[in-house]
Amino acid sequence: MSIVPHITPARLCGLFALVLFVLAVSGLQQVAPGDWPGAVFAPNPDNIRDILVHYSWLPRLFAALLGGAGLGLAGVLLQQTLRNPLASPTTLGVANGAQLTLLLATLFAPALLVHSRGLVAFAGGALAMGLVFALAWRRALAPAVTVLAGLVVNLYLGALSFVFILFNQEQLKGLMIWGAGALAQNNWGGVLYLAPRLGLGLAAAAVLARALAVLDLDDVNARNLGVSLKYVRAASLAVAVFVTACVVAQLGIIGFVGLAAPAIMRLAGARTLAARLCWAPVFGALLLAVTDQVLQHLTGASAALIPTGATTAVLGAPLLLWLIPRLALSRTTPPAQSADPEQRHAAPRRLIAWAGMLALAMAGIALLIGQGADGWTWPLVDAWADTGVWRLPRVLAAGAAGAMLALAGAVIQRVSGNPMASPEVLGITAGTGLGLLALIWFVPAAGTLGMLGAGTGGALITLGLLLAINARSGFAPERVLLTGISVMFLFSAVQRIVLAGNDPRTQAVLAWMWGSTYHVDLTTALVVSVIAAAMLLLTRPLAMWLDLLPLGMPTARSLGVDVTRSRLLLLGIVAVLTAAATLIVGPLSFVGLLAPHMARLLGLSRARDHMLGSVFVGALLMIAADWVGRQLLFPAEIPAGLVASLLGGAYFMWLLRRI
């Protein structure tokens, strides 16, 4: 489905190659005016310009080309294997896994990094991927389950890393530069490391190509042809991970290229797998190299480092948004969740009452028990003035935020009939985070009110974007989710750039972004609680839509539901809920994904019960997360959103194994 008929992969690559050539020549002339061919081929060791060209500029160019090619290759393999046009090397958690092990090594076993940095990164990437596989194995690595497992592992490893970064910012400053994909080189080591490994990956892909092409058929047909899908998929994923881990270990985390190169080549007319396998690495190489050259031209004299890997992701987000309406999704949509796999509970009311009571009990614990100047204390009447005034707003806000995220998650999961859907995935949490980030950066002394305003602004802009882009498709759930994922891409990229800049202000940004109830005052907490209650009441009458929409568009329509309008209204509600909750607990919690799942697994399957049950589970989770976060490393506090991710993520992985 090419957009403009005369674009072909070869022509597009040719165009980029031309751009790269022009940029490279003009770049070379800046580094070494005059005799640059001499510098390239026969550097004079006494001339610093020659040295720069030969040992810094040139290896950097080649490293960018090799890295881009590797990611492009990995992207094709993953997209083909998972039958998901938006799969990418980072989907399986490889990058975040490598980041976590490198981080642990930096903090606890720095000696490991001297000679085996690549190995440490590879181990982390492989472990993360192994975890994803283990979680999805029972479902024969079914695409939807694998992607879901990857998402969860990614969020989980990311959250774990964040805890360490929050407390060890100075020690980890080098790793943050790596995490943003800075391509600077000062010898040929990186290139010599990457080249043979990329060659190996290409050879393996060539061997697998024929068997992989069968995956374009559906499972039944493919099996009839005698291809063991399980093993072909596993082998292909392993190659992709190997290549990704090599690139990541050497160059850092580079967003978007692995996703975009195959997708753009597909749109440009590379329809067969063989064509994509040929062209995507070429295009990936050119894409990364061009971006890097442009950045080198632009950042000339600036004081801040603008790393290439994160920048490609920032540039990629708008392109991704543009791509979404043009992707052929019908064929590649993950198979819908089976209509109602869980057993319906016999007495849902009683179950909901239990959940509500548990949430209340947790709130009581969080209000009355905690550590103080003299260690653990039990409630005393006069202690309330010391502690209660600080705890009440936090417990209230955490509960309300958890409830709102859970409700938003329940609604979006039902509207889309997709188990991966959650307010986090919708991108509104990320939009809110971007708003906060901009404020902290440009208005250094902003107060709580300013932060609330900026966060809401970010959420509204994201919502507007979401609506504008998806209006034409009638808010098809898959496309709405993809829009959200693009915004998340943008957010995580900006976050990486901020981290790499390693400005002393970073810690404040991190603490806010990762969802702390620290800055909530009683007024805010009450307002948020009222919003939560109002939205819950508002969604009660809409339960009928939520019972019918998961049955699919034709069924719902034939039963008299105005699908487009109902989806629009429900998405609007989700947006408001999410924005309000994100201001309190940050963009990264799992609660919106988790609570509705747990409620459903408990047997709450009718929309009305499902929503109410989710609300209580969500409140319980978030209050518990906030309390644990405040006690675990007392007097330091771990943001509630982070703890929720860690508690919830562990449970979710255990759960996934049993689906």
Add this chain to the structure above:
Amino acid sequence: MLVGARTAFAADPPRVATVDWAQAETLIALGVPPVGLGQMDAYRTWVGGELPDATRDIGLRVQPNMELLEQMDIDLFTLSPMYAALRDRVARVADVESVSIYYRGGDVWSNLEAGTRELGALVGRKTAADRLIADTTAHIERLAEQVPADTPPLLVVQFMDARHVRVFGRNSLFGAALNQLGIETAWTGETTLWGFALVPLERLAAIDDARVAVVEPLPVGVADTLSASVMWQHLPAVQAHDVMRLPASWGFGGLSSGERFARDVVRALNSDASPAGLSRALPATR
């Protein structure tokens, strides 16, 4: 600023807590060590120096533990504009005063002295503050006399990894200390509000008449990578002079950090350069 209200403290020093390490360091030098300090362990690692036993950790610098502060009976909480978001909440448990050094622009060393005076006034130790400034000035003047006449401009860097450095300019703490010693700062490029720039190594190639001063700690493996790196070895500044290695200093600290840095620089300038047999470009010992 509200100085009159605090004269009562002159006899009995107030219980002060702070989240800003530069201010903590200054308070200790003034003889009023903070009773509460954000991220104490990290402070010991990065700023160094003795902390009294009575000092308590109050949690992350951006989010000091409010319940704990409430129970600690704090008289005064000092912060810098970077932590302005804390003001309203902390104001509920203690008086809050903001002292600004790095955010205000202008000459960093004068800002350091002004900040020290402000802090001294806030804790009722005006004379101690004046004495600290006078002592530091005198010490630096003595140090300045020991600076060799042929000292080239110094390029002060701190390695982030083997490919990137923080390079400190004139409006950083290090640059200000060098200026007091009468030494030029080699980096004249753009810097952030804190006076440093984060750049890849090749950007240092443009600086030729300078001596490189590496502030520790050096991340693991960097020394090996550098001694094998043709580009590093050929950087004009590395070629021109022996690389100087300085013990760790907190680059965003107060007067005491600046003084310590100046002392270390002068000591390094006067010690014999690299021992024989080790890489000329990056001596492994100092």
